[in-house]
Amino acid sequence: MKNYRYRLEPYKGIKTRYTCPQCGTKHAFVRYIDAHTGQHLGNDIGRCNREQQCGYHVKPNIKSEYLNTNARKGSSKSEYLNQHSKTYSRNAQPALSAFYSQLCTIHQQSLCCYSNNHLMLYIFHKYGWPALERVIDTYRIGTHGNDTIFWQIDVANNIRAGKVMAYDKHTGKRIKDGVPAVRWVHSIHPLQGYELRQCLFGEHLLRTDNRPVAIAESEKTALICSICLPQYLWLATGGIRNLTVEKCRVLRGRRVVLFPDAGAYDVWHAIGQQIPHCTTSQLLMHHTDGSDLGDWV
Template sequence: METFKYSLDKSSKKYVCPNCNKKTFVFYFNTASGEYLPSQYGRCDREQNCSYHNAPPKGKKAYLIEFLLLKQISSKAVKLTDINGLISIIPTSQILEHNMNSCYITEWYLKTSIINYQCNEFKYFNSENDSIINEVKNIKPPDAIKPSYHKLELLDEMYNNNPIQDNLTEYLKTVFSKDEVNNGILNYYGTGTNHFWNNATVFWQIDHKENIRGAKIMLYDKHTGKRIKEPYNHINWLHKAIKQPDFNLNQCLFGLHLIYEDYIKDIAIVESEKTAIIMSLFLPDYIWLATGSKGNFKYKLLEPLKRRNCFAFPDKGEFINWNKTASELSKKGFNIAVSNILEQTDFNNGFDLADYYLIENTIVNNN
């Protein structure tokens, strides 16, 4: 049974209520010392007619956060890596209690952080000496919102019944043979669309259970193969184009549907969907997957790869972040080696593995 530091007096003593002026007011007292709190703290017993209640302050509210690593980096801050691999720098003053693998962090700090905490256990701490002064509550997590899926008929309609040639495919045919491009696009169910922009490319996110989780639409230049970023970044989603406002997008790795087709092949991970397709043509001995963004190299999306041998090729400038994530995930049984090959080039940040191979291919062909 939980013992609270402050509790309402359970004796028959009653005092004048400051709200209704009836002798129905019950004081709070300190359960440790037995002393009454100042007279403004209490509750009126006339719950229907008055219902006045002035509870003593609870102190600092803090949530229990599980972590993989908690490291002191200065006298005023620690580095915390949570169970999802997210890294946060937290003021020491905001960690009110900790043990080997969890700690209580103030709600005030968590509201400004990227740490998921709202369904976690919480309790209150006295702001003077960090002793517990109120109850511990286990909050029932809210019902998870089920992910939405596109119907297979939609993919079939766009891929087979109403095909549209997209600019990216046109560009790839200037680098590879027509058969190579058709086979590469087929593996990923690449399709064209005129939604949002003419001759755009649809990248279908199909998970390892063959659920179609989403479809990203992007526009490329058919002469250079580069994304159109002016006057704005040409990226959108199919569920918005076909007007499904309640579609709950729950992304997976691009190409994830391929991982069970060959258990012998190692898996290679890049950021861009275009890069995954191009590298599958250059190096078909790997299963090529894409995160879709640098921030999607994380546990939630990588979880289906836990028992596979993986190699990650981050864009230039992102090696340190991806390598840190891979190191943390290795503690959970992942086997992901992160390559720094692009960090050794003279190109600008954002340069990716497809750029590297396309340049090498051009040099070889010119010679």
């Protein structure tokens, strides 16, 4: 099992939060520690939790951040499932509208309670601990009750929206009886003046990951395929009609493969022809049962 050699210090009370070297705010700075020794790295190596106002984040200058061990040092699997997940720097983004600041706060508060998150429990039991950890941290998965929040974060690291969906923890299938198919964070927490402007799920990963891009329809499929088919950087549209040329402009210069659900090949192929360096997989072209790639990997 692979683990991070250097990671942000887990919260163990206010004594584990320090003064930010950039903005000077007390108890807002999280320092990196060495998992081998438990010792802090440099005084300025860490991240400020004031994402909007400061955005300071200096990572360890280490080529290899992984080590091979038989157990994660410093926390158990159950602790990780219940602890507050990582925060993320916005790298000094310009000031956003008030509702976007609220959305960032809600996003931050949702990065927890994974032992209640049915889809994350399904992934944990089917694919194991390392896969779950990567999925949560990479895609910044949130929790609302037992449901999963798929946060749409654009290539500039702006949080656009949060899509809330319910899953069965045993099968990983969507729960469609008695609950809306899709809910949105801005509907659960009304934001005055908010305008929904969607982007691709996982779009924020384009900044630092140079792998060929694969696009699925379902966010869950993107998560599963990121585990099973890691040669691609997996994104999702969140719906058959959400694949548009406009949304794909951020893919300029990238090699792209579209993986439409069964029955959606013609629609996606027509759009794919308008996107440079893009091909459309025929894997499910002749299926008519509505299945997706996640059902086959």
